[in-house]
Amino acid sequence: MVKLWDGYSLLMMQGNDHGYHQDLGSAGSCLQKFSALPYLRCDHTNVCYYGQTNDLTYYLSTTEPMPMMPVQREQIRPYISRCAVCEAPANVMSFHSLSMTPPPCPNGWNILWQGYSFVMHLGRGAQGGGQSLSSPGSCLEDFRATPFIECSGTDGNCMYYANKFSYWMTVIDQNNQFEIPRQETLKSGNHRNKISRCTVCLKTQQSAGQGGFQNGNYYVGQTLKKH
Secondary structure (H helix, E strand, C coil): EEEEEEEEEEEEEEEECCEECCCCHHHHHHHHHCCCCCEEEEEEEECCCCCCCCCCEEEECCCCCCCCCCCCCHHHHHHEEEEEEEEECCCCCEEEEECCCCCCCCEEEEEEEEEEEEEEEHHHHHCCCCCCCCCCCHEEECCCCCCCCECCCCCEEEEECCCCEEEEEEECCCCHHHCCCCCCCCCCCCCHCCCCCCEEEEHHHHHHHHHHCCCEEEHHHHHHCCC
16 A cells, blocks of 8 residues: 555535535545635636635535634644545445444455445535545545535635535435335434444455456545544
8 A cells, every 4th residue: 555645635616606526535635735725717718816706615624623713824724634645456445334333344355444424515505516435435434414614715714604514324224124214303422323334445456356456546545533
């Protein structure tokens, strides 16, 4: 396993009220430098604009307690998740149990980490995206109801806001697979009883060779804890 670079966990960019999300398991989600606005807008008049419209950037956040007020400049640093892009010798894949117990890796695969099954997010104006459930980006090591933070391109502030939503795969009872879903409201402290667990696995080099996989696969590991 070779680490290629460290960075900051980019989840989504939103410009002109349209969002474009990143797969958290791909190298493109790990920016080597942080900015509240890492992009600019150009139009057909051959003019580009930076920081002049209400462009937004969403980053995966850490487990640092939510601030009472928007944070700016160096105050932002503890809230932004770090990541590492690694080159793996074979395929890396997420497996989801749809139960409270993380699934074991299949024969011929080794465990990299275990977590919670993160599937989708929504930002401002109902803009959002999702993670492929086979991607390592769909298996976050820690569960939080709001696992990402919004940064404004106009004033450089970052903050958690009430109109942001996260979606997670649920625990499904083996005997109730085709029953009508029962409505539930889960208060703080009980969330994990309903959230599916997952495991990210690396195919062993011997098995990869037998299966015909090529070397040079890349994956991103997201670090949710504060550095």
